[in-house]
Amino acid sequence: MGHFLVVGILVIVVAVLTYFGLDAVGLMPVQASAQSVSIDWLWNWEIIAISFLFSLIVVPMIYSLIVFRRKKGETGDGEHIEGNTPLEIGWTVVPLLIVLVFAYMGAYSLGDIRRADPDALVINVKAQQWVWTFEYPEYGIISKELHLPLNQQVVLKMQSTDVIHSFWVPEFRIKQDVVPGRVTEYRITPTLIGDYKVRCAELCGSSHYSMESPVIVDSQADYDAWITAQSAIAAEAAKTPEGQGQLLTVRNGCIGCHSVDGARMTGPTWFGLYGENVELADGSTVVADDAYLAESILNPQAKEVAGFAPTVMPPFALSETEIANIVAYLKTLK
Numbered sequence: 122m123g124h125f126l127v128v129g130i131l132v133i134v135v136a137v138l139t140y141f142g143l144d145a146v147g148l149m150p151v152q153a154s155a156q157s158v159s160i161d162w163l164w165n166w167e168i169i170a171i172s173f174l175f176s177l178i179v180v181p182m183i184y185s186l187i188v189f190r191r192k193k194g195e196t197g198d199g200e201h202i203e204g205n206t207p208l209e210i211g212w213t214v215v216p217l218l219i220v221l222v223f224a225y226m227g228a229y230s231l232g233d234i235r236r237a238d239p240d241a242l243v244i245n246v247k248a249q250q251w252v253w254t255f256e257y258p259e260y261g262i263i264s265k266e267l268h269l270p271l272n273q274q275v276v277l278k279m280q281s282t283d284v285i286h287s288f289w290v291p292e293f294r295i296k297q298d299v300v301p302g303r304v305t306e307y308r309i310t311p312t313l314i315g316d317y318k319v320r321c322a323e324l325c326g327s328s329h330y331s332m333e334s335p336v337i338v339d340s341q342a343d344y345d346a347w348i349t350a351q352s353a354i355a356a357e358a359a360k361t362p363e364g365q366g367q368l369l370t371v372r373n374g375c376i377g378c379h380s381v382d383g384a385r386m387t388g389p390t391w392f393g394l395y396g397e398n399v400e401l402a403d404g405s406t407v408v409a410d411d412a413y414l415a416e417s418i419l420n421p422q423a424k425e426v427a428g429f430a431p432t433v434m435p436p437f438a439l440s441e442t443e444i445a446n447i448v449a450y451l452k453t454l455k
């Protein structure tokens with residue numbers, strides 16, 4: 122009986138130390154959404170269960186290794202034990218109950234984070250290799266940053282144009298796949314003003330690592346100001362071909378692969394491209410005139426730029442006017 126008492130106390134002490142040790146590591150980033158409260162609650166109970174189970178297995182094992190080790194001169198076999206029915210019933214029923222309780226807690230938490238607010242703000246999200254684009258349909262805004270108002274439920278309606286991506290903001294806790302051919306929903310109520318980041322959490326090709334965009338939770342006033350400013354920019358841009366061209370490069374996700382400031386990304390920069398000599402993969406050079414730019418967009422594989430992956434740029438089905446507008450925009454990037 123003495124052994125049971127000592128092991129019992131040790132199990133509890135080690136379980137408590139393990140729990141507080143794991144807690145002190147700070148495994149989770151800040152809580153920035155209403156949904157994360159319920160998820161962190163469940164997570165905490167799981168850490169408690171894990172700490173206890175770890176201790177329950179490791180402590181008796183190490184205790185036995187030390188206390189019941191073979192003493193000098195001992196040569197006989199150990200005591201033979203032929204089953205123990207109450208023990209077997211116990212270790213079947215108790216874990217079963219624990220698993221059922223966790224299943225109930227999981228279902229409860231899932232119901233909580235899926236609760237839909239009928240007044241939720243709708244934002245359309247497009248995922249493509251390797252960029253996120255956010256559309257605010259009520260205002261006709263297309264953005265490469267996701268701005269969210271504080272304390273209001275948002276529903277992201279997410280679509281992919283190519284492969285499976287996954288929308289993940291660790292501070293919001295929820296992660297949702299974006300699957301080609303269907304619209305997946307992601308509901309979130311931001312509760313903490315701050316700058317976060319959405320990262321693609323599904324390996325989606327060679328530049329998967331760079332598929333991240335700013336996510337900014339604003340106060341209602343800052344959010345309204347941003348919406349007003351963006352609407353004005355969009356309205357202004359719509360007046361000129363270059364402006365429309367720029368919007369098209371955001372809408373079509375071109376800027377996921379092309380910079381406008383000289384930085385090398387998955388594709389060549391557009392800065393200073395117009396009128397330059399471009400070196401092609403086959404060793405020849407071509408002048409970046411209107412015709413070359415139009416061809417590069419409609420049929421990217423016609424002429425491959427030297428030093429860049431030849432097959433990654435998808436062809437874009439754009440109208441003649443749209444191409445002309447994009448080319449007009451590219452000309453302004455000097």
Ligand SMILES: [Cu+2]
Nearest residue numbers: 286321325332
């Ligand atoms: Cu991705």
